[in-house]
Amino acid sequence: MTSHKPNFLWPTNVNYLSTKGFWEGLRGRQLLARKCHRCGEMFFPPRSHCPQCLGHDLEWVELSGKGTLYSWTEVNIASPEFDTPFLLGLVDLSQGIGRIAAKIVGAEAHQLRIGMPVKITYADVGKDFSLYCITIEQ
Numbered sequence: 001m002t003s004h005k006p007n008f009l010w011p012t013n014v015n016y017l018s019t020k021g022f023w024e025g026l027r028g029r030q031l032l033a034r035k036c037h038r039c040g041e042m043f044f045p046p047r048s049h050c051p052q053c054l055g056h057d058l059e060w061v062e063l064s065g066k067g068t069l070y071s072w073t074e075v076n077i078a079s080p081e082f083d084t085p086f087l088l089g090l091v092d093l094s095q096g097i098g099r100i101a102a103k104i105v106g107a108e109a110h111q112l113r114i115g116m117p118v119k120i121t122y123a124d125v126g127k128d129f130s131l132y133c134i135t136i137e138q
């Protein structure tokens with residue numbers, strides 16, 4: 001039987017000027033971070049100013065989407081929007097600029113190991129809207 005649950009929570013910052021490009025990037029299968037023109041700092045998640053120098057002159061840069069599995073858990077109790085159980089992972093991005101949390105798809109718990117290579121993939125979850133997921137790097 002197919003679930004009718006959305007299996008995601010609608011982000012509240014989809015139309016914020018500082019994050020809109022990030023969500024548009026996901027739709028185009030790109031994981032985007034910000035880079036500061038003033039000091040060169042790259043950072044993730046996106047925000048309106050540089051955490052290093054507070055500069056506002058920022059550009060979008062594409063990340064590889066590769067990383068290592070920092071940790072994971074099986075979620076058995078979640079908000080009503082989700083089917084359970086599902087696997088949730090934390091990934092250290094290979095550029096060393098952040099840790100990202102997402103659902104793990106296409107893998108079962110017994111296949112997961114801390115420190116294993118993983119990559120970000122994308123899922124269309126609504127009209128003109130996509131999210132990122134974690135998959136095991138093959």
Ligand SMILES: [Zn+2]
Nearest residue numbers: 036039050053
């Ligand atoms: Zn800066």
